[in-house]
Amino acid sequence: MARAPRAARADYVGRFAPSPTGSLHLGSLVAAVGSFADARSRGGRWLLRMEDLDASRVIPGCAERMLRMLEAFGLTWDGAVEYQSARTHHYGEALATLEALGLTFECSCTGAERNADGGYPGTCRNGPKSRGATATRFRVDDGTVCFEDRGQGECRFELRERGDVIIRRRDGAFAYQLAVVVDDALQGVTDVVRGADLLDSTPGQIALQGALRLPTPHYLHLPLVTEPGGAKLAKARRSVALDPRASGRELHEALRLLNQDPPDTLKLESPSRVLEWACAHWELDRFHGVREVRATTPGAD
Template sequence: MNAYRGRFAPTPSGPLHFGSLVAALASFLDARHARGHWALRIEDIDPPRCPPGAADTILRQLEAFGLHWDGRVRYQQDRGQAYAEALKRLEARGLAYPCSCSRKQWREHPVYPGWCRDGLEEPGKPVAWRLRSDLGPRPIRWQDRLFGLQTLDPAALGDVVLKRKDDLWAYQLAVVVDDADQGITEVVRGADLLDNTPWQRQLQHALGLPEPRYLHLPLILGDDGQKLSKQNLAPPLPATEPEARPLLHRALVALDQAPPAELASAPATEQLAWAIAHWDPTRLLAELERPLRDTAV
């Protein structure tokens, strides 16, 4: 294997669906085509959203589609100390601050106005911890592998939460700390996370961490034009290999990889061998001009 290190990092709030499969498959193919490492990280930092057994279901689904990961599965629930150390470093630099405000209080504003930056508005109340988005490099510029040059000002997006009032760690801090700790060099994920990148770049800069490259994928939409998601009751993926075969082929079609029609009933290993050899993310450029739809799910 070479220096390429990618990952798939689902939240176990339920089983994977077709949209999840497309994201996982693109990440897997990108890593395997580069003869790189592909890690699996279960982002279970929000236990109330993660029903028992959901993480194990995800593992079985990935195995059914032949998407086998390298090394041990990482679980974010085990990583609290690392996140706490990162937050302490940010606080020491004046880049993170406690906030007692509720969403109800600032609902008239498009983003959180930073009222607690210079001290708690309501001392004695539970606090979240936020990132000072107005400090550090801005605007943030990066070259997305599909969407091209991106320029976004984190301050226009607001001071993102790093630790919640209920003492649970928030996504932005956890993902940055873990990507660095796992040596991730390439992030392949859905375009719904494109505007998360400026906060993550700010955190990487503030903590002195490497900056991976990003490839954001066009989203899979249902017939109603909405992103396929668990919230929209997207059907779960099967957890057996024979049932997975036609869905795997459809996922390759959705990624515009033009797999041969005769592969639709082939074993997952055979489909993946073809897809790894022929993986071409530049084919996704055509999808930027039309939404990806999957009318069969």
């Protein structure tokens, strides 16, 4: 039985933002289906953005293959596909604003020089400790960021525990943290639905939104899909790519991992039928507070 229709939100704008660095896998599908169902169940728009800033990792032709795969799985988006590589002037303007506010500094530290908990200790706040290439960091204060995550509940982070945020890398490329904040604002995204592995990135993004006077969207962090052994499904680990010939079965598995209790009969249905069911039965309470779920089959070749 379908749940009672929820009130539509005319202002809802969601998005799916993969990186074209490898094939979409089951973890990607869970994020895509979760964001799609959340948007469509509320009468909202669902945008698609390619996060292709890291040219060294982008695979030629991968973005186009991702688009065709999403179409094969019935995940149709609204409007034109946006590419971060074509929007760098916007990131430059945001960086200039932060610099004018005195909220940036240059940092020569390497990843090995972080705290044991992964945070940055502020070593270069008063100037780079060595010569050579530097990254640009956004200076965070000692405040606390609190927000209500629609999937994980109340979240509270001390900004200084994570440290100052890299917004431009040593090689001159703009960093994910800055780009995603600017992109979501420019595209009018009201609801960010993504994997729980990005939950710890959220306080830094909220701090950047505040500094740039940009709106803060609603956040919903979905359970992260891991392999049976506990490792995160990832393109870098050569996790098994999606198979469009088994779209019904794989969509069913994505919904099962999100604890939506899809009937077995959906495995043989068309993608459009499976997604129609998903949107009609979408229920956040079924995975509230869950950070991780394990796939039942191996995720790597």
